[in-house]
Amino acid sequence: MDKIFNDYFQWPVFIKLAAAVSVIAVIGGGLVYLFILLWRRKGYINDRKKARLLPEMRELIVKHVILAKGDVPLEAVTFPLDDFRKLGIRKADVRRFFVEELMEYRRNFSGRPRQLLTRLYTDLGLHHITEKNLTCKRTQGIISALNELISMGVPVNEDKVLPLLDHENRYVREGARCYFVKLSEDRPFFFLEKISTPLLYWEQIEMFRIITQRKDVEIPDFSRWISSEYHPSVISFCLKLAVYYQQFETGPAMMKLLDTENEKLRARLINALGKLMVEKAESRLVAMYCDQPWSCKQEILKALGRIGSGNSLVFLRDKFETEQEIPLVKHAAKSIVNHRALSENLLREMQAGAVGLKHTVLQHAANPLIKY
Amino acid sequence: MTEINENTLLSGVKGGPDGSRPTILVIEDNLMMLRTLTLILNKQGYKVVEARNGKEALMALKEQHYDLVLTDLMLPYANGYEIIGKLKENIEQRQIPVIILSAVHDEEAVLDGFGIGADDYVKKPFTPGELLSRVSRLIDK
Numbered sequence: 452m453d454k455i456f457n458d459y460f461q462w463p464v465f466i467k468l469a470a471a472v473s474v475i476a477v478i479g480g481g482l483v484y485l486f487i488l489l490w491r492r493k494g495y496i497n498d499r500k501k502a503r504l505l506p507e508m509r510e511l512i513v514k515h516v517i518l519a520k521g522d523v524p525l526e527a528v529t530f531p532l533d534d535f536r537k538l539g540i541r542k543a544d545v546r547r548f549f550v551e552e553l554m555e556y557r558r559n560f561s562g563r564p565r566q567l568l569t570r571l572y573t574d575l576g577l578h579h580i581t582e583k584n585l586t587c588k589r590t591q592g593i594i595s596a597l598n599e600l601i602s603m604g605v606p607v608n609e610d611k612v613l614p615l616l617d618h619e620n621r622y623v624r625e626g627a628r629c630y631f632v633k634l635s636e637d638r639p640f641f642f643l644e645k646i647s648t649p650l651l652y653w654e655q656i657e658m659f660r661i662i663t664q665r666k667d668v669e670i671p672d673f674s675r676w677i678s679s680e681y682h683p684s685v686i687s688f689c690l691k692l693a694v695y696y697q698q699f700e701t702g703p704a705m706m707k708l709l710d711t712e713n714e715k716l717r718a719r720l721i722n723a724l725g726k727l728m729v730e731k732a733e734s735r736l737v738a739m740y741c742d743q744p745w746s747c748k749q750e751i752l753k754a755l756g757r758i759g760s761g762n763s764l765v766f767l768r769d770k771f772e773t774e775q776e777i778p779l780v781k782h783a784a785k786s787i788v789n790h791r792a793l794s795e796n797l798l799r800e801m802q803a804g805a806v807g808l809k810h811t812v813l814q815h816a817a818n819p820l821i822k823y
Numbered sequence: 824m825t826e827i828n829e830n831t832l833l834s835g836v837k838g839g840p841d842g843s844r845p846t847i848l849v850i851e852d853n854l855m856m857l858r859t860l861t862l863i864l865n866k867q868g869y870k871v872v873e874a875r876n877g878k879e880a881l882m883a884l885k886e887q888h889y890d891l892v893l894t895d896l897m898l899p900y901a902n903g904y905e906i907i908g909k910l911k912e913n914i915e916q917r918q919i920p921v922i923i924l925s926a927v928h929d930e931e932a933v934l935d936g937f938g939i940g941a942d943d944y945v946k947k948p949f950t951p952g953e954l955l956s957r958v959s960r961l962i963d964k
Contacts, residue, residue, distance in 0.1 A: 505855075506858070509855065509858055509859060509862065510862065513859055513862045513863065513866075517859065517863065517951055518863065518866060518951060521952070552855065555853075555855050556855075556859070557948075558947075558948065559853075559856055559859075559926075559947050559948050559949075560948050560949065560950065560951070561948035561949060561950055562950040562952075563950065564950060564951065565948065
């Protein structure tokens with residue numbers, strides 16, 4: 452060994468470097484393999500433990516929860532908690548297996564079994580640990596805790612979730628929003644006040660699904676958030692909700708925002724005004740048409756067709772005849788058709804006078820089987 | 824397991840002419856759901872054969888006669904529609920009632936299921952009572 456060390460210092464520099472790098476690489480590789488080996492061993496032991504425990508867990512859950520007799524009131528149902536505790540749910544890994552099973556059962560079963568699964572979870576006191584995890588330092592731990600509470604439908608002290616709405620991690624913020632929408636009794640829409648970064652499309656879809664599925668919540672007037680004080684993604688999200696809940700009273704708030712410089716938001720506002728058939732907005736939409744970009748022009752034409760008051764028929768005819776872009780001509784024609792009885796005479800007159808492409812567009816728009 | 828798997832016939836489950844219990848083929852790739860469905864149906868007095876994917880299901884269908892098939896839609900190797908299609912192509916097996924148990928909720932999937940020959944469609948999440956009543960109705964038929 453001494454000889455090797457003595458020789459090493461006499462070698463040329465690049466050989467010394469090469470030898471040092473090789474030794475480090477071999478030791479590093481060995482350590483990585485050892486780590487992988489230990490990791491896999493841990494996984495293997497966990498899997499074995501899980502495979503041993505799962506049948507027992509499932510049997511207990513099915514017997515006492517899924518197939519519990521329906522003639523006893525929900526509050527009077529008691530579980531053999533000691534039998535569940537004997538599974539070893541005090542240990543972190545067993546607790547995790549057990550909670551994962553409860554969550555999976557809750558996803559697949561509805562009605563009484565679903566409510567009983569939540570009761571079992573709280574009766575065993577499993578939510579206390581989850582509540583503690585909301586304040587832990589590991590981001591992943593917080594996300595798991597939020598997910599667990601949402602999946603099990605267990606509300607906790609909201610003061611612990613409130614700071615998470617401003618958390619630096621996007622996934623934590625999203626989890627906290629979901630928590631409020633799904634579980635908060637007093638302020639399920641509070642999260643809208645706290646949004647300062649864009650609410651992504653897929654987040655909006657998820658939120659929309661949760662909100663529209665929740666039946667026990669009082670739906671607020673969304674015009675409160677249709678204001679320039681809020682982030683455009685919040686406004687856009689509230690427009691969808693206002694349309695879904697047919698909140699006609701949000702019309703004035705939408706019209707106030709029509710001057711926004713954000714082109715996408717303007718197009719969405721016009722779309723929402725059309726879907727809510729806000730007749731008061733018609734003259735404003737007609738007046739602003741000429742200065743608008745293509746996307747907004749298209750939405751204006753569609754909106755006028757949806758409102759269908761008959762006041763804009765002359766305008767729509769003019770656009771049908773003068774616009775050069777075919778999609779706009781097509782939407783103008785469709786909107787005239789959408790006026791139904793009010794536009795019958797006009798449509799007949801236009802069909803008689805139209806030739807070539809315009810005639811084809813009119814035929815196309817008049818076909819009730821074609822929707823766009 | 825023994826307590827739930829006991830061979831007691833509960834009320835509502837009629838045995839065959841030879842006193843045998845109705846046999847149900849349960850096809851489900853989620854092991855937790857598969858075992859749970861087995862426990863529920865066993866507890867109700869049905870005999871259950873389990874299949875975890877399309878391949879196992881098609882093999883199981885060749886091996887014996889079933890009184891009912893309960894299948895998921897999203898399955899490895901062959902999906903629920905393919906399994907039902909194969910079942911309905913076979914003259915000897917086309918009378919076997921089929922229930923689809925799936926988390927796919929859209930109207931198109933439901934209509935496709937009925938179109939291919941399913942007798943019922945249970946949407947997840949479901950209640951055991953709902954499933955059992957549909958199973959017993961079809962088996963009694």
